[in-house]
Amino acid sequence: MTTQPVIRKEETLDPEDWGALRELGHRMLDDMFDWMETVRERPVWQPMPDDMRRYFTAPIPEAGQSAEAVYQEFVQYALPYPMGNVHPRFWGWVMGDGTPLGVLADMIAATFNPNMGGGDHAGTQIELQVIEWCKQMMGFPQGASGLLTSGGSMANLIALVVARHAQAGYDVRTDGVAVAEKTMTIYASSEVHSSVTKAVELLGLGNKNLRKIPVDDAFRIDVAALRQTLEDDIANGYQPGILVGCAGTVNTGAVDALDELADIADEYTLWYHIDGAFGAMAYLSPEYRPSLKGMERADSLAFDLHKWGYMPFEVGCVLVRDEYTHRHAFSLRPDYLQYAERGLAGHVRWLSDYGPQLSRGFRALKVWMTFKHEGVAKMGRLIQQNIEQARYFTELVEEAPQLELMAPTEMNVVSLRFVVPGKDDAYLDAFNEELLLRLQESGVALPSSTHLNGRYAIRSAITNHRTRREDVEIATREIIRIGEALLEEDWQPQA
């Protein structure tokens, strides 16, 4: 007896009713544009109430519901509680605020949906063109290579993989780091970003071999101390391999003496990497560019377009001066990833040969569309505008007797604290921490915090094309208001 196969009705994730989803899509776009256009009228950030949080603990749905219902839930439970970085007075950590065109580009990128690991299609051409533009922007030579990354951390990691590969002196891909005759050492200032430390750890180089060199009063690497450490390491049998310069430290925006570091890298045959996660973009400002002199001499450069390029997350970039070295640190071609003479696997460079990711998203499109639409000169003007806003903020802090500047303002980072006469640093740390929390909860402005020379600082990094001068006035007034309210209530730290 033969059994009849059960024929299921075939399904798809395309809508049954394209018209209804199209109508919802138009509404979503209108809502999102309204939301962006009116962002200034809302608090920068507000805490999410517990009942809202609980909403996000529901178990995975077995059956679905209408797209309309799902969207309404997003509007009700998520939309009122953004991170805040889209707002003109968000200056926490270092974040971009996104652009309306970036929104549209990301929508198109998801529609076109190429896998940017490789292949001969328009997506590849667009990313390759963006990389060429990045090279031109940063003064890198024709023969350099690059890759768009998820961000600065991944750009630093990729660059250090290439550096380790180039400096090992043997085939580190085959033999691993364990066989090295000498321990490779890496040099950076004590202000270097944690993503560099993470990269060193991930590479198996060991974070104790990352020599964190002291900084001067302006938080720039102490070049004499660097030289001394290099000499000591050589004398003690280490292999100095990599020098990381900072073009804009996360804490204060300090820029190392990049040209001098390039000379030292030449002298000691070091791989010269620069972490310019946000600062490198200031190269686009003709006024600021001279301060970054030497950046174009790096062997590799990491920077983010989702910070001072104002792009929606995620998109960073790594550039490597020598394309061959870059490719040979990553390229791996099993049978199922072979080039072909023709067809989709045909002749163009495969981007997966330049980093650890095989499948990659189409993050290039938003950059390509934005640069074409705005032009690089305007991007430079916006960056310079943020630098001038940071200077203005600094002036307001210097004029206010209640406030103290905690570091010289380099580029776009302003660090301050509220001073209470007669109180020690421990009290001021706690006081300013409370002040910052209240400021964040007020929704008026959103700096983040750091410690500078061991003292708590309220820190603003302006990488925001929506910020206006009046915003730094509003923020300064609010900081003073909250500080005075704390004094008024005789605020004391919890025991």
Ligand SMILES: Cc1ncc(COP(=O)(O)O)c(C=O)c1O
């Ligand atoms: C100097 C510096 N390097 C690296 C990074 C890491 O970049 P991302 O957050 O894009 O991974 C940051 C982030 O703020 C940074 O400021």
